[in-house]
Amino acid sequence: MALLQLFITASIPVLKVLLITALGSYLALERVNILGEETRKNMNTVVFYVFSPALIGTNLAQTITYDSMIKLWFMPVNILITFIVGSVLGWILIQLARPPPHLRGLILGCCAAGNLGNLLLIIIPAVCKEKGSPFGAPDVCHTYGMAYASLSLAIGAIYLWSYVYNVVRISSKRSTQDSPQSLEEPSESNQIEPPSKSKNCIVRMCQMLNLKTIFAPSTTGAIVGFTIGVIPQIRKLMIGDDAPLRVIQDTTYLLGDGAIPALTLIIGGNLLKGLRGSGIQKSIVVGIIFVRYMFLPLTGILIIKGALKFGLVHSDPLYLFVLLIQYTLPPAMNIGTITQLFGAGENECSVIMLWTYVFASVSLTLWSAFFMWFVARQV
Structure with a gap:
């Protein structure tokens, strides 16, 4: 009965996500046409520049001190491990x-x-x-849980926009350079004098990293939230019922709710x-599903057990649960936004998202x- 109750408890949040997702799919149907492609792009822009930064900033400001x-401190390290292990497994799949x-x-x-933020916040x-x-x-679970989820959202956004953004960008550029037209274009590097080579390499390296993306709106929101939450003087001005500038926090919180x-x-x-298909290899979709729902969760169990053994994390069941669940989430939806920005793999990304989120309804619940x-046995 205990296991059945745990299964029911775990399934409710996933069902909530599925119901809203189903509504979005219905609104996007051609015969309904409320949430058409152009509308989604405009809505996505508003989410990217307004809603997400507000959500990240307000939750961090309220819950992080x-x-x-x-x-x-171990959570940023844990998220980094998910990115590293996932990248290695992705490279093997490639x-x-x-x-x-x-x-x-x-x-x-x-x-x-x-999806280290939005799903956890639900x-x-x-x-x-x-x-x-x-x-x-x-009430105690909610307070601490929002702190953990907010930190996960902020750190995940920083890693996503500083790593995945550049990986997709470089990949899309390489595919363009490999095309016949690009091979016929004259290379400007042959015109560069030897003394200028080192300077040119530095410029090209900065262009490849595209450091401006580290300060994407979500990252900026995280920095602002950290600043407000960690510095007591600023926190007293904005957070709390008696704070003089609480109207700013309340307004931002209202925006973040969207x-x-x-x-x-x-x-x-x-x-x-994704339902219309894109010609993507089935082996790629299956491989990503196995990486995200089999290999990463098993790796996460080993990592967290090791962290507990060596005293790197405190034995709070909710904290341990969040650390573990970070290994079994479906791909970040902002990857779709990134592919739209560069026009590389949009349709393929839709297929991947469709099937990974379909399987997430079962995998995430289990x-x-x-x-x-597991965490109940560890404490």
């Missing part, structure tokens, strides 16, 4: 499947970057409210593309139930 940052050059960055990104509060949750009082439903609706609309049982 200097003391909590000290306690949660060697086996031999996809076209313009899809290699997409495959690496889907294997490396999970899953954690829902789990805390459910009966049979092993995480204690619902991020999750808007993004989930966009997910549903974008998944319709792993969540197992992780609840």
Whole structure:
């Protein structure tokens, strides 16, 4: 009965996501045409520049303090491990499947970057409210859970836009350079004098890294949220019922509330593309599903057990649950935004998202139930 209750508790948050996703798919149908492609792109722009930064900034400002940052130091490391392990597994998948050059960055990104923010912000509060949750009082669970989910969202956004963005960008550029037209273009490097070579290499390296993307709106929102939360003087001005500038925080919080439903609706609309197909190799889709729902969760169990053994993390069941669940999330939906920016693999990305999110409804529920049982035994 305990395992059945855990399974039911884990399934409720996933069902909520599926219901909103289904609504987005319905609104995007041609006969309905409320959430058409152009509408989704415009809505995605608003989410990217307004809703997501507001969501990240307000949640971090409210829940993250200097003391909590000290306690949660392992979470950024854990997320980095998910990116590293996912990238290695993605590289192996590329060697086996031999996809076209313009899809290699997409495959690496889907294997490396999970939906570390939006899903957790839905899953954690829902789990805390459910009966049979092993995480204690619902209000305490919600407060700490939002802190963990907000930090996960912020760190995930930084890694996504500083790593996956550039991987997809470089991959799309290489595919263009490999085309016959690009091979016929004269190379400007032959015109560069020897003394200028080192300077040219530095410029080209900076262009490849595209450091400006590190300060994408979501990253900027995270920096602002950290600053407000960690510095007591600023926190007292903006956070709390008696704060003089609380209206700024309240307004930003109101904007951030629109991020999750808007993004989930966009997910549903974008998944319709996947139903039409794109000619992508089935082995690639299957490989990504195995990476995200089999190999990464198993790796996560080993990592967290090792961290517990060596005292790197405190034995808070909810904290351990969040660390584990970060290994079994579907690919980040912002990868679709990135492919749209560069026009490389948009249709293929839709197919990958469709099938990974379909399987996530089962995988995420099963792993969540197992992780609840697992962390209850560790404390």
